[in-house]
Amino acid sequence: MAYPLEGITLRAHHKDSIDYLAGKLSLDPSILAIIIAGSVAKGIAREDSDIDCYLVVSDEMFEEKKRQDQLFYFAKEGCDYTGGYFDGKIIPYHFLEAAALRGSEPTRASFEKAFVAFSQIPGVDDLVAKIPVYPEKNREKNFQDFFAQVELYGGYFANRAIETGNEYLLIYSIGQVTLFAGRLLLAYNRVLFPCHKSMMAVLRTLTHIPERYFELQEDMLLNTNRETIRAFVECIRSFHAWGIAPHEAVSRFILNNEWNWLEDEPPLSDR
Incomplete structure (x- = not known):
């Protein structure tokens, strides 16, 4: 697994699910990064908590999903526990840049303790860390x-x-x-x-x-x-x-x- 686990407390079934998601989506060249957020990233998840995530995609895929009103990712496959599913949002890389520069407070807060589970983008960890900062x-x-x-x-x-x-x-x-x-x-x-x-x-x-x-x-x-x-x-x-x-x-x-x-x-x- 590529993401750093130091300081992150994950339940075993959440970690297994994240491993599955990263392994599956990393095969798609349009998926540039996977960022885990929400209660799982904060280490306060319940046994049955879903897994919040951001999928960073190519500009082409983002525009296509935007035209289709499909800027979300929902899947139960890989979440083999009661109540489990992936609850994701699809974003382009420049969304992260904009969020770090001028993101709303709810957007900034959504990246608190977020971590990168997979990335093809050099330095994305540092960029994600700049987002949840009080303006x-x-x-x-x-x-x-x-x-x-x-x-x-x-x-x-x-x-x-x-x-x-x-x-x-x-x-x-x-x-x-x-x-x-x-x-x-x-x-x-x-x-x-x-x-x-x-x-x-x-x-x-x-x-x-x-x-x-x-x-x-x-x-x-x-x-x-x-x-x-x-x-x-x-x-x-x-x-x-x-x-x-x-x-x-x-x-x-x-x-x-x-x-x-x-x-x-x-x-x-x-x-």
């Missing part, structure tokens, strides 16, 4: 942008939703407050935002976090009213000077939420 240059701006979301959704939009009986807007607003409060604390601790599914688990590992944060968050989510929302927002507001005053948050919100199409394509939700 320090974004931190101060993130403080301001994320706090503006907490202020507007936890203030104006939540209040309007309660006043008008707009349940959709209320649910959406407290979801956004929860998300961006979490994003603020992750940024404060210089920890990558993993994804929505994993955010709460990662938040519980943080060193610096407001007192009663999870208690206040749960109260807001389960007993949603002006008082519980206000208490949660205040615990974030008073935790740190986020670099933007509440009255400035409106302007920042307009730029990020309403005029975000000016320089780039509108986000999917606004197309």
